[in-house]
Amino acid sequence: MTGEGTAGALRVLVVDDQALMRSGFSMMLGVEPDIDVIGDAADGAAAIEMCRRHRPDVVLMDVQMPGTDGIAATEVITGEHLAKVLILTTFDRDDYLFDALRAGASGFLLKNSDPEDLVDGIRAVGHGHALLAPEVTRRVIERLATPPPTEERPGPDRSGARAxxxxxxxxxxxxxxxxxxxxxxxxxxxxxxxxxxxxxxxxxxxxxxxxxxxxxxxxxxxxxxxxxxxxxx
Missing domain, CATH: 1.10.10.10 (Winged helix-like DNA-binding domain superfamily/Winged helix DNA-binding domain)
Incomplete structure (x- = not known):
């Protein structure tokens, strides 16, 4: 499914390896007057190709997919400035979350988020804002702000001195x-x-x-x- 969309609306590409999920997200987003679902893809490689052809504003990206997964696809899409990426993740796979952040994702939501939160998240990312679901914000910060035990790196300066x-x-x-x-x-x-x-x-x-x-x-x-x-x- 692809389309030219409505002038001024956010153009969204839905990426998930499960057809039912793609269909559900597309139907849910399609009723929003300011969002146009311009297509869907079942894996990361197809998502990259569609981004190159259709230049969506936002890619709603699953992570676990056969072949090219969502993290690898995110790195290519953001690296080529093809679109902004909003990751849909599950809470029990922190490694995916952090890898996707480093790959250039602009936002993260959990798959069990309310539909209203998903729609608002797409709007936020599409208009240039970063988005972290409240449930994952602390995990992101704590993981990325704390170096691994084997890494030789000075801790944060709490003296008030300017970094x-x-x-x-x-x-x-x-x-x-x-x-x-x-x-x-x-x-x-x-x-x-x-x-x-x-x-x-x-x-x-x-x-x-x-x-x-x-x-x-x-x-x-x-x-x-x-x-x-x-x-x-």
Missing amino acids: PELAGLTARETEVLGLVARGLSNAEIADRLVVGEATVKTHVSSCLAKLHLRDRVQAVVLAYEVGLVHPGD
Whole structure:
């Protein structure tokens, strides 16, 4: 199934090796006026080819598939800037989640998420925001912010000293980055700092550009890795 779609709507490709899942997701998303399902694919290789031909805005990507799995496909799709990827994952496979994050996925939802959360997630990712399901946020942060026991690496600096990685940021940009890492939205940051939301967006964009980060997910990971914020803050 492919289509030209409605002007202005988010173009979505559904990828899952189970036909029933593809059909269900496509039907559910197809009733949304601002979302067009432009096709579906049963494996990662087919997803890559369809992305190259149809350039969707968002790929709703399963992970476990025969042949080219969702992680390998995500790495190619994001590496070629073909689309943003929203991963559907299961809670008992953390390794998939972290590998997909490193591969360039912009969002993660659990397969048992409410339909409304899935639709909202596609909209968020399609409009350039990163998305982590609340249930997996802590796991992502704790895994990526903590080096393996065998890795020789200094721990986060809790002295308040400025991390070298953040040297190019202004004080306000550093403050905004810390609030992003704590999970605050732009509107919440604006309220906290008593500034306009447009100002916050400018600061966030500047942080991403200066730190050479793709999105807010990478910003969260970096903030924890360099000790700007800590698990439990």
